[in-house]
Amino acid sequence: xxxxxxxxxxxxxxxxxxxxxxxxxxxxxxxxxxxERIGVDYVEGGWPGAxxxxxxxxxxxxxxxxxxxxxxxxxxxxxxxxxxxxxxAVLDSKADAVCLVAKTWDFHVGLALGITPEENxxxxxxSVAAIVERGREAMLDCEHFFDGYKANxxxxxxxxxxxxxxxxxxxxxxxxxGGTLPDEVEAIVAEVARHLPGERLGIHxxxxxxxxxxxxxxxxxxxxxxxxxxxxxxxxxxxxxDLVTMIANLKLKAGLAERFEIGVSDDQLAELTAVxxxxxxxxxxxxxxxxxxxxxxxFATKAGLHxxxxxxxxxxxxxVTPEVVGNRRRVLVSDQAGRANVLAELKRLGIAVERxxxxxxxxxxxxxxxxxxxxxYEAADASFDLLARRILGxxxxxxxxxxxxxxxxxxxxxxxxLVTISEATVKVTVDGETLMSVGEGxxxxxxxDNALRKDLGRYQRHIEDLELVDYKVRILNGGTGATTxxxxxxxxxxxxxxxxxxxxxxxxxxxxxxxxxxxxxKLLRDGVAPSQGPKAAAE
Numbered sequence: 001x002x003x004x005x006x007x008x009x010x011x012x013x014x015x016x017x018x019x020x021x022x023x024x025x026x027x028x029x030x031x032x033x034x035x036e037r038i039g040v041d042y043v044e045g046g047w048p049g050a051x052x053x054x055x056x057x058x059x060x061x062x063x064x065x066x067x068x069x070x071x072x073x074x075x076x077x078x079x080x081x082x083x084x085x086x087x088x089a090v091l092d093s094k095a096d097a098v099c100l101v102a103k104t105w106d107f108h109v110g111l112a113l114g115i116t117p118e119e120n121x122x123x124x125x126x127s128v129a130a131i132v133e134r135g136r137e138a139m140l141d142c143e144h145f146f147d148g149y150k151a152n153x154x155x156x157x158x159x160x161x162x163x164x165x166x167x168x169x170x171x172x173x174x175x176x177x178g179g180t181l182p183d184e185v186e187a188i189v190a191e192v193a194r195h196l197p198g199e200r201l202g203i204h205x206x207x208x209x210x211x212x213x214x215x216x217x218x219x220x221x222x223x224x225x226x227x228x229x230x231x232x233x234x235x236x237x238x239x240x241x242d243l244v245t246m247i248a249n250l251k252l253k254a255g256l257a258e259r260f261e262i263g264v265s266d267d268q269l270a271e272l273t274a275v276x277x278x279x280x281x282x283x284x285x286x287x288x289x290x291x292x293x294x295x296x297x298x299f300a301t302k303a304g305l306h307x308x309x310x311x312x313x314x315x316x317x318x319x320v321t322p323e324v325v326g327n328r329r330r331v332l333v334s335d336q337a338g339r340a341n342v343l344a345e346l347k348r349l350g351i352a353v354e355r356x357x358x359x360x361x362x363x364x365x366x367x368x369x370x371x372x373x374x375x376x377y378e379a380a381d382a383s384f385d386l387l388a389r390r391i392l393g394x395x396x397x398x399x400x401x402x403x404x405x406x407x408x409x410x411x412x413x414x415x416x417x418l419v420t421i422s423e424a425t426v427k428v429t430v431d432g433e434t435l436m437s438v439g440e441g442x443x444x445x446x447x448x449d450n451a452l453r454k455d456l457g458r459y460q461r462h463i464e465d466l467e468l469v470d471y472k473v474r475i476l477n478g479g480t481g482a483t484t485x486x487x488x489x490x491x492x493x494x495x496x497x498x499x500x501x502x503x504x505x506x507x508x509x510x511x512x513x514x515x516x517x518x519x520x521x522k523l524l525r526d527g528v529a530p531s532q533g534p535k536a537a538a539e
Contacts, residue, residue, distance in 0.1 A: 002261040005220060005250060008042040008172075008202065008228040009035050009243055011279075013071045016046070017236035025053050027282060032062050034231070034279055037271045038247060039264035042226075044069040044099060049089025058093035067137065070095035074102045074127035074140075077115040081130040091130065097137035099172070100127055104159035105148030117155055121162045128166035138163075139170040141204060146173065146180040149188050160196060170202045170226050175215060178208030178238060182218040189222035198223030205241045207233060212241035217249065220260065231279045232291065244276050248293040252320050266324070273326035286470050286489065293325045300330040300378075301341075339364060342388075349385050351392065359392045366391060373503055374476045374485045380501035382490075382521040383514070389524075396530030398459055398523050401516060402427040402434060404451070406444040406508055422447040430457035445471065445511040452515060462528050463519055465493040473507065488514040492522065 012028050015021070023031070028045065035043050043066045046054035061068050072090035075081045090098050102124045103109045109120045124140065131138035140163035142148075148156040160171045173189060180188075185203070193201060203219035203226070205212040216227050233242030250262050251269050276294040280287040289296045299322040314321070314329060322329050330348070339355075342364050346353055353360060366387065367377065377384040389395040404426045413419050424447035427436045435457060439450030453463055470489035475482045484507045491497045498521055502513025 002257075002259050004225065005260045005262050006042065006202075006226040007040040007243065007247065007262060007264070008044065008069075008226055009040045009230065010044040010071075010204075010228055010240065011035070011230040011234065011243075013044045013046050014204075014228075014236070014240055015230040015234040018234045018239070019236075021234065021283060023053070025056055028053070028057050029062065030282060031231070031279065034275045036064055036066060037268065038244075038275050039262075039268040040066055040243070041263055042067045042069050042097065044071055045095070047071045047090075048093040048095075049086055055089070058095060061094045061096070063096075067096040068094070069097045069099050069139070071099050071101070074100050074123040075130075077113065077119050077123065081126040084127075087127060087130060091134050091136070095136065097139060097169075098131045099139040099141055099170075100131070101141040101143050102127075102159060102163070103144065103148075104142040104156045105144035106152050106155045107148070108144055121158060124159060124162045125166045128163050128168045132167035138166075138168045139172060139202070140168050141172045141174050143174050144176045146175045146185065146188055147177055149192075150184075153191075157192065157195060160192060164196050164200060169200065171196060171200055172202035172204050172226065172228060173219065173224070174204040175206055176204075178206030178212070180211075180215065181209060182211055182214045185215045186218040186222045189219045189224055193223030199225045202226030202228060204228040206235065207238040207240060207242075210238075212239070213245050213249070216241045216246060217256070220256075232276055232288070234283075242292075244272055244294055245292045248272060248320075248325055252324065269324060270326045281495075293320075294327055296330070298322070299327055342367070345384070346388060349388065351385075351388055351394065353392065357392075363388055363391045370503075374483050375501055375503050376485060376487070377501065379487055380499045380514075382498035383500040383517045386517055386521055386524070395520070395524065398430075398520060398528070398530055399456055400429045401452075401512075402429055404448060404512060406448060408444055424448040424451040426451040426454075428452070428456065430459065433457065444508050445515075448508065448512055449515055452512075453519070456519070459523060459528060462523055462526055466519065466522055467491055468515075468518075469497070471511075476503075484510050486510040486514050488518055490518045490522070496525075498522075498525075 011031060012023060016023055032043055043063050045057055045062055045068060048055050048058040048070050058070055070090045070093045073086055075084040075087050081087055103113060103120060106117050109115060109117055128138045128140060142160055145156055163171045201224040203216050203224045205215040220227060227246060229241035229243030229246055232244060233239040247264055250256050250260055251264060273294040277287045292298060299318055301317055339360065342360055343355060386395055404424060406422065406424045408420065408422050410420045422441050422444045425436065425438050427434055435455050437451045437454035439447050439454050441447030441450050449468060456463065468488060469491050472487040474485040476485055477483055483503060483505050486502045487499055489497060489499045500514040500517035502510035504510040
């Protein structure tokens with residue numbers, strides 16, 4: 001058993017400072033459930049009294065295993081702790097614990113609060129004492145602690161001591177501006193730990209220098225035993241310490257796992273990838289492909305030489321096993337791919353093929369020829385799956401596109417406003433019958449998508465839940481007549497996400513290629529019976 005490190009999540013409070021993110025009451029409840037899946041110790045739910053959503057959220061206890069934490073400020077100058085409305089809102093909530101924020105940089109005490117350093121110390125003592133008297137676990141976030149310590153170490157330390165002496169369970173040292181580097185953090189926390197017990201110290205790091213996780217680990221090495229962060233590192237400016245990365249480091253890296261213990265089981269660790277991606281889904285944003293441990297590319301290998309080694313022994317190019325964090329190994333196929341890449345990817349896709357099958361050689365040649373034209377299959381798994389199965393004769397013909405047409409009209413509408421309307425017509429053959437559909441959209445691609453999915457005969461019900469969630473365009477060789485690559489990401493209600501690619505000098509044609517691949521792949525993966533047998537060659 002190692003020294004216990006406590007995980008404090010502030011996604012719902014500090015993470016809510018992220019530009020473009022606003023959590024509803026339902027969002028907050030869903031995020032709490034995600035956090036409990038990965039075993040955090042504290043969930044900071046927000047600031048009761050600051051806004052109606054947070055006030056409603058603290059009307060009941062929202063966690064099952066984790067401590068439910070309310071955030072607030074120390075009492076105002078000129079008021080007693082018992083007569084401060086902000087403090088009352090926090091104390092009257094259904095929280096298990098209360099985390100108050102206080103200025104610990106004397107520069108801010110006078111500038112922002114307009115009070116004396118002594119008045120600030122008194123506010124800290126009285127506010128923390130009020131929480132303890134109500135039987136709640138008390139914490140103090142020492143705002144701007146590291147900058148304050150560098151400017152006036154005696155006063156910053158006096159603020160931390162005041163909270164501890166008043167009964168705070170945790171005194172959290174905050175790098176609020178995010179500008180402190182790991183060596184500074186480690187030295188300052190070690191000095192503070194000479195005056196306050198390390199088991200009472202926490203760290204709250206921002207990522208403005210890209211060092212939030214490193215700073216948090218430095219603080220832990222120096223004696224801090226609570227670490228604060230957010231899911232996927234969201235937060236104001238450059239974000240907070242990424243709690244997902246922190247959990248994986250503390251559980252899996254030998255120098256940390258042997259010395260420290262966190263309240264995350266191996267089963268909960270295996271939920272990290274799913275929780276990280278589910279959170280991004282809730283935010284309606286694409287997951288970071290290169291996120292440590294949980295990103296889609298975290299265990300991806302592109303070069304043929306590396307792929308050959310990984311097939312023999314994954315430890316050659318992996319620092320941990322991907323499955324322990326719920327991720328998977330990916331051997332990418334690209335113009336740098338060798339036979340080992342292709343065979344590994346075919347195995348992952350469940351495509352049975354012998355090593356000496358001539359189809360593998362044909363696939364590798366076709367892959368490199370297509371990537372020379374601009375296709376990028378390493379970012380479009382579904383299109384590669386279809387390409388491989390077509391060459392190996394394993395893709396049914398669900399429908400055949402006979403033609404499509406798109407018109408874009410810019411005109412004044414009935415009330416005189418200038419509008420742009422896109423209309424698309426698509427003809428497809430399904431079961432020998434030609435179907436024609438017309439769709440409108442806010443652009444030519446949207447109109448094509450609506451028209452194509454408007455009537456696919458007996459396949460229509462299988463694509464009702466298909467949704468286009470991301471669309472990326474890359475100009476490959478410059479000029480208005482340039483070749484264009486389009487990547488489309490789709491998803492369905494089953495939670496699957498898949499990417500397809502199209503390439504053409506015409507952006508609409510490239511988009512249509514990716515759209516048809518997306519629909520075909522969904523039908524194939526859902527096991528929908530085809531109208532015709534498998535094709536032996538690429539369409």
